[in-house]
Every structure is written in C-alpha cells, then in structure tokens.
Amino acid sequence: MPELPEVETTRRGIAPVLEGHCVNKLVVRERRLRWPVPDGLEDLLCGQVIRHVERRAKYLLLETANGTAMVHLGMSGSMRIVDATEPPESHDHFDIVVVGGDVVRFNDPRRFGSLLWAGLSPEDHPLLAELGPEPLSDEFTGEYLWQSARGRRVAIKQHVMNSKIVAGVGNIYANESLFRAGIHPGRAAGRIALPRMRKLADEIRAVLTEAIRQGGTTLRDYRGGDGKPGYFKQQLLVYERGGEPCKRCRKPLKQIMQGQRATYYCGTCQR
DNA sequence: ATGCGGACCTGTTAGC
DNA sequence: TGCTAACAGGTCCGCA
Numbered sequence: 370m371p372e373l374p375e376v377e378t379t380r381r382g383i384a385p386v387l388e389g390h391c392v393n394k395l396v397v398r399e400r401r402l403r404w405p406v407p408d409g410l411e412d413l414l415c416g417q418v419i420r421h422v423e424r425r426a427k428y429l430l431l432e433t434a435n436g437t438a439m440v441h442l443g444m445s446g447s448m449r450i451v452d453a454t455e456p457p458e459s460h461d462h463f464d465i466v467v468v469g470g471d472v473v474r475f476n477d478p479r480r481f482g483s484l485l486w487a488g489l490s491p492e493d494h495p496l497l498a499e500l501g502p503e504p505l506s507d508e509f510t511g512e513y514l515w516q517s518a519r520g521r522r523v524a525i526k527q528h529v530m531n532s533k534i535v536a537g538v539g540n541i542y543a544n545e546s547l548f549r550a551g552i553h554p555g556r557a558a559g560r561i562a563l564p565r566m567r568k569l570a571d572e573i574r575a576v577l578t579e580a581i582r583q584g585g586t587t588l589r590d591y592r593g594g595d596g597k598p599g600y601f602k603q604q605l606l607v608y609e610r611g612g613e614p615c616k617r618c619r620k621p622l623k624q625i626m627q628g629q630r631a632t633y634y635c636g637t638c639q640r
Numbered sequence: 641a642t643g644c645g646g647a648c649c650t651g652t653t654a655g656c
Numbered sequence: 657t658g659c660t661a662a663c664a665g666g667t668c669c670g671c672a
Contacts, residue, residue, distance in 0.1 A: 371666090372665060372666090375665075401649095403649090403667085403668090404648095427666075427667095441666080442666090443648095443649090443665090443666060444650095444665055444667095445649085445650075445651080445664085445666095460650085477650095478649080478650050479649045479651080479664090479666095480648080480649050480650080481650095481667085482666090496667095496668090522642090523643075530667095532666095532667075539665060539666070540665065541665065608665095628643090628644080628645090629645080629646095631663085631664085
C-alpha cells in the first residue's frame with residue numbers, strides 16, 4: 370500500500386500533532402507486527418518530547434532525546450489523527466497519545482508494518498544502515514544510477530526497487546517512471562546508457578514529487594495522516610492498466626510478473 | 641556476490 | 657448466492 374509518497378504524506382499529516390509534543394502514553398494492543406514490538410518500548414517513549422518526525426525510505430522516524438522510534442506501514446498500514454474518545458477498531462494496533470490528548474493511531478490489517486526502536490544513532494540500525502540514497506536527494510542522479518548498474522544483469526525494474534540502490538521506490542512508481550522514461554522494465558540494468566539513466570532518475574524524482582504534491586495514490590482505502598485520500602491515481606499511466614490502450618501509442622499495455630510483482634508496460638514505447 | 645523463492649498476514653475480488 | 661483461489665501498495669531472510 371503505502372509507497373514513499375504515501376509515507377511522506379503521512380509524515381506531513383502527523384508531524385503537527387507530534388513535533389514538539391511530549392508522549393503521554395504509548396498504547397500497544399497488538400505486538401505481533403512484522404517484527405514484535407519490543408518489550409519496554411512504552412517506557413522508552415513515554416515522557417519524551419518528539420523533536421522531529423522524519424522519513425528515511427519508507428520508515429517514519431520519531432526522534433526523541435532518548436532515541437528514535439521507527440514506524441513502517443508495510444503493505445496495508447496507515448496512521449491517522451483521532452480523537453481520544455474514539456474507540457479503537459479492529460487492526461488498530463497502537464496509539465501514540467501526546468500530552469494534551471491528541472492521538473496518532475496506527476492501523477494495519479496485514480500486520481506487515483512495524484514499530485521498532487533505533488536508539489540514538491538510527492542511521493546505524495540494521496534496517497537503515499544499508500539503504501541507498503533518498504530518490505529526492507541530490508545524491509540520486511543518473512550518473513549514480515548508471516554507476517550502480519554497471520555489470521549488473523538484473524532487470525532495471527528490480528534494480529530501482531532494490532532499497533540498497535535507491536531507497537523507497539516501490540512497485541507503482543517503478544512501473545510509472547520506467548514508462549515515462551521509455552525503458553523496458555525487463556532490460557538488464559547494466560545495458561542502459563548514461564543518457565537514458567539520467568532520464569530515468571529524472572522521471573523517478575518527478576513522479577514521486579508529483580505524487581507527494583497530490584497527497585499520494587489512493588488505490589483502495591489509503592488515507593493520509595489527515596484522513597484525506599490521495600489523488601495521484603488519476604495520473605497513473607500504466608499501473609493496473611494491463612490490456613488498456615497505451616496513452617502514448619494506443620497499443621494495449623502488457624502485464625507480466627517480475628520477482629512475484631506485477632509489471633505493466635508498453636511493448637512499443639518502452640525499449 | 642547475486643538471484644530466487646518463501647515467509648510474514650488479512651481483505652478484496654474474480655472465477656467457478 | 658456462496659465457496660475457493662489468486663492477488664494486493666513491502667522487504668527481509670535463507671539457500672542455491
């Protein structure tokens with residue numbers, strides 16, 4: 370579900386009620402997430418002021434003087450601001466209650482999400498240490514992408530979805546950026562010339578930026594931290610459009626599986 | 641070193 | 657209408 374734009378939208382939605390506020394209570398109702406919620410996390414977080422809400426890849430980082438809590442939304446997770454009087458519903462696995470009464474509530478039917486503790490240098494946490502550059506940072510360039518692909522025979526789509534190469538590019542935006550760059554998703558990563566890699570890096574940046582601006586992509590039931598749906602779905606050119614005419618050339622779009630993930634592309638426009 | 645399949649879960653939808 | 661199977665936005669891990 371949430372890809373980088375949805376996570377960023379969530380970050381922007383929940384930051385106003387968390388940043389500069391003291392955690393009054395952490396209420397964990399279900400510890401069995403992707404990884405168990407560590408015992409004692411409540412004690413580490415309670416009484417701490419959340420200085421910043423940051424994002425690294427698809428992790429939300431809640432920074433305190435004591436250390437950093439890491440939240441991942443997995444495939445089906447969401448966080449939203451609720452009133453303290455609102456009773457929890459099914460799959461509402463934890464609440465962050467701040468002094469003053471605002472509640473940020475985490476819901477995740479599939480429980481692929483997580484709530485972890487990263488200590489004082491989160492960048493050294495095993496789940497963060499090996500991540501590649503942020504796709505929206507200056508570090509992420511066509512040159513970098515080209516260099517990272519040298520000698521690699523892996524399909525370019527799987528290459529850009531590899532978090533060690535670039536952080537946080539998921540299935541939707543990998544499909545979309547490859548279409549926009551005119552690159553066949555199955556092409557060997559190491560067999561793409563520098564100018565086309567520049568184009569691809571530019572399109573990854575552009576598609577993510579546009580999606581963030583529109584509040585993410587609401588596919589089924591996603592809602593941002595403010596409860597609003599995202600509006601990027603209308604802009605998707607290939608994702609979930611197998612068989613429909615290509616918006617550029619009108620030939621039917623193709624759908625295949627790559628690494629157990631659906632890939633959508635145009636056999637004519639993408640080479 | 642790289643690449644693949646399996647694993648973790650539930651909900652929705654397509655097909656019979 | 658109801659049951660079953662396939663598939664879904666992520667990504668780590670172990671094995672070949």
